[in-house]
Each structure stands twice: as structure tokens, then as C-alpha cells.
Amino acid sequence: MTLTEVVEKLGLHVLTSKGVSDAKVTGGYTCDLLSDVMANSKAGNLWITMQTHQNVLAVAKLKDLAGIILVNGRQPDEETIRKADEEHVTILGTDESAFSISGQLYQLLGKP
Amino acid sequence: MPRSYKADLHVHTCLSPCAEVRMSPATIVKRVKACGVDIIGICDHNSAENAPAALEAARRHGVHVLPGMEVTSSEEVHVLALFDALGPVQQLQEIVYRHLPGENDEEAFGMQVIANADDEVVGFNRRLLIGATTLPVEEIVNKIRSLGGLAVAAHIDRESFSLIGQLGFIPDDLALDALEISPALSYEDAMRRYSPSLPLIHSSDAHKEEEIGQCCTHFLIEEVSIGEIKKALRGQEGRSVLR
Numbered sequence: 623m624t625l626t627e628v629v630e631k632l633g634l635h636v637l638t639s640k641g642v643s644d645a646k647v648t649g650g651y652t653c654d655l656l657s658d659v660m661a662n663s664k665a666g667n668l669w670i671t672m673q674t675h676q677n678v679l680a681v682a683k684l685k686d687l688a689g690i691i692l693v694n695g696r697q698p699d700e701e702t703i704r705k706a707d708e709e710h711v712t713i714l715g716t717d718e719s720a721f722s723i724s725g726q727l728y729q730l731l732g733k734p
Numbered sequence: 735m736p737r738s739y740k741a742d743l744h745v746h747t748c749l750s751p752c753a754e755v756r757m758s759p760a761t762i763v764k765r766v767k768a769c770g771v772d773i774i775g776i777c778d779h780n781s782a783e784n785a786p787a788a789l790e791a792a793r794r795h796g797v798h799v800l801p802g803m804e805v806t807s808s809e810e811v812h813v814l815a816l817f818d819a820l821g822p823v824q825q826l827q828e829i830v831y832r833h834l835p836g837e838n839d840e841e842a843f844g845m846q847v848i849a850n851a852d853d854e855v856v857g858f859n860r861r862l863l864i865g866a867t868t869l870p871v872e873e874i875v876n877k878i879r880s881l882g883g884l885a886v887a888a889h890i891d892r893e894s895f896s897l898i899g900q901l902g903f904i905p906d907d908l909a910l911d912a913l914e915i916s917p918a919l920s921y922e923d924a925m926r927r928y929s930p931s932l933p934l935i936h937s938s939d940a941h942k943e944e945e946i947g948q949c950c951t952h953f954l955i956e957e958v959s960i961g962e963i964k965k966a967l968r969g970q971e972g973r974s975v976l977r
Contacts, residue, residue, distance in 0.1 A: 656902030
């Protein structure tokens with residue numbers, strides 16, 4: 623499934639201004655510890671977190687993640703959005719919790 | 735002439751809910767004196783309310799105390815802030831308190847005892863000191879620096895509440911003075927693991943009396959001050975950190 627389809631089906635807000643890439647979503651990874659995401663996420667994963675620090679961009683890029691979903695209505699600051707656009711990282715948002723959106727994504731993608 | 739000072743810059747008191755209740759400022763200072771440590775930093779979680787008693791006890795017993803605190807950022811990164819005097823640490827505390835939501839639950843987290851230098855309980859802090867502030871780590875570091883303090887990323891080798899654990903790596907533009915490693919890691923292993931671009935300090939993060947001075951940093955400095963410690967960390971003017 624592509625990122626565009628996931629955004630549509632889960633009703634995610636697109637927080638970056640460059641639009642959504644047509645990256646293939648291979649699965650999801652839910653965690654707020656960036657060190658763990660660096661260690662255990664897989665390329666193409668959609669990363670679900672409440673962490674808004676700018677370092678998320680470097681981690682998403684390093685691990686070639688499909689995008690980032692910020693939960694609980696969290697908003698990145700302007701500088702993070704500007705940098706995300708520059709680095710072609712898609713940041714998405716939802717008012718739902720990490721648990722809820724992880725469950726929905728899991729169902730949508732089927733068992734990995 | 736610079737001389738060597740043995741410093742444990744990260745010691746909690748009974749104000750931290752996770753520290754032993756017998757970690758009163760006076761008890762700590764006596765222990766410091768007995769175990770041959772020259773300088774300690776008092777760094778309770780998100781509060782410096784036991785710093786005055788620690789400074790008074792230190793004056794009586796002839797040891798050096800640097801008043802400070804261990805601030806929790808919005809990313810849940812622990813940052814040590816150390817100062818020469820009470821004024822700036824209390825200014826930082828005011829800012830921290832304005833951005834620290836919640837109330838402590840003694841049953842769940844422990845007591846937060848404020849003591850005087852005579853080992854008497856003078857009150858209890860009711861705030862949720864174990865919680866996180868809403869301040870981003872950059873803002874905390876910049877505030878510490880602008881108040882003339884020493885800003886150190888605490889226990890970077892720990893998985894939880896550390897700069898590297900929470901944020902994966904050290905942000906380039908963070909104006910830290912040093913990185914702290916916990917007693918779990920040797921200096922040599924830390925150098926190998928991180929090849930850090932910032933100086934390292936080693937401290938105990940003592941929550942119990944017997945942990946005080948368990949891990950120290952040796953500074954070659956003229957006198958005990960934040961300015962001298964900063965020079966030592968940068969290796970300036972004959973000051974240095976002895977390994």
C-alpha cells in the first residue's frame with residue numbers, strides 16, 4: 623500500500639507542505655525513543671510517535687522510513703516543517719493516540 | 735597554581751522522590767567530606783530547594799557544593815545545570831516550575847523532603863518533580879548558559895531519559911558544555927562507543943548515601959567555580975580534566 627492510500631484511509635493530516643510521496647508502506651513502528659527507532663525500525667515503515675524534536679527527521683531519513691505520524695494532535699514547530707520539506711520527509715498528524723492509530727494501521731496493512 | 739579537585743557533579747538529595755529519604759543535605763556533605771571528594775553538584779529533579787541547606791552544610795564542613803538541578807525536557811531528556819550561586823539556579827527553578835505540570839503522589843513516586851542544614855525537615859515539595867517540563871532541550875540548555883551555568887547532558891549511556899536514548903544522537907547545535915557518563919561505563923569505553931565531540935564527565939548520579947563519590951571527574955583548576963570547570967573541560971589556560 624502506498625503512503626497516499628494510507629493517508630486517505632486513516633484520515634491523516636499532512637503537516638509538511640510538499641505533499642505526500644508515493645512511497646510504499648512496508649509496515650509500522652511505534653516508539654518515542656529515537657535510539658530504539660534507529661535500532662529496530664525497517665525501511666518503508668510508517669513511524670508513529672509523539673516525539674516532535676527535529677532529530678526525528680534525521681532518523682526517518684537514515685532508516686528510509688515512509689513517513690512520520692505525530693499522535694495526540696502534536697504539532698512540529700515551523701523550523702522542523704521547513705527542514706522536513708527540504709529533506710523530503712513526510713510528517714503526518716492525527717488527533718488519535720499512538721495505540722489507536724497503530725491498531726488502525728495494523729489492520730489496514732494486514733499482518734506483516 | 736592549578737591543583738586537582740575530585741568532583742562528583744551529580745548527587746541527588748531527599749528532595750528527589752527516587753532518592754533515599756536519609757539523603758539529607760547535611761548527611762551528604764558529611765559523607766563527601768569522609769570519602770575525600772572535593773566538590774559535589776546538588777542536582778535534584780526539576781528543583782533546587784535543597785541547595786541552600788547543602789551550601790550551608792558545605793560551608794560548615796569545608797567542602798565545595800555547586801548548586802544545580804537535573805531538568806527534564808519535553809523530550810524527556812535529563813540535563814544537568816550547575817551554578818556558582820543560588821541566585822541563578824533559583825531563576826532557573828522559577829522557569830522550570832512555570833513549565834512543570836502535575837502534583838506528586840508520594841505513594842507512587844516517593845517523598846520530596848526539603849531539609850535544612852541541621853537535618854530538620856522544613857517542608858515537602860508538592861510538585862510532580864519526577865515529571866517532564868514542557869521546555870524543549872534546546873531552550874533549557876540555552877537558558878542554563880545565559881544564566882552563567884554549566885549545561886551537561888546527563889547519563890548519555892542510559893537508555894531512558896538520556897539525550898542519546900531519547901533523541902538517537904546529539905543534536906549538532908546544542909550548546910552543551912559536556913556529556914555525563916554513568917558509573918556503568920568506563921571512560922575508555924565511552925570514548926570508544928561515542929567518539930564524542932564534547933568533553934566527558936563521570937559522576938555517580940547518587941540516590942543513596944553509599945553511591946556518593948562512586949564515580950568522579952578530576953579537574954585541574956585554580957579554584958572551584960563554573961568558569962574554572964569550563965576552562966578545564968575545554969583544556970584552556972593550563973586547566974584540564976585528568977584521566
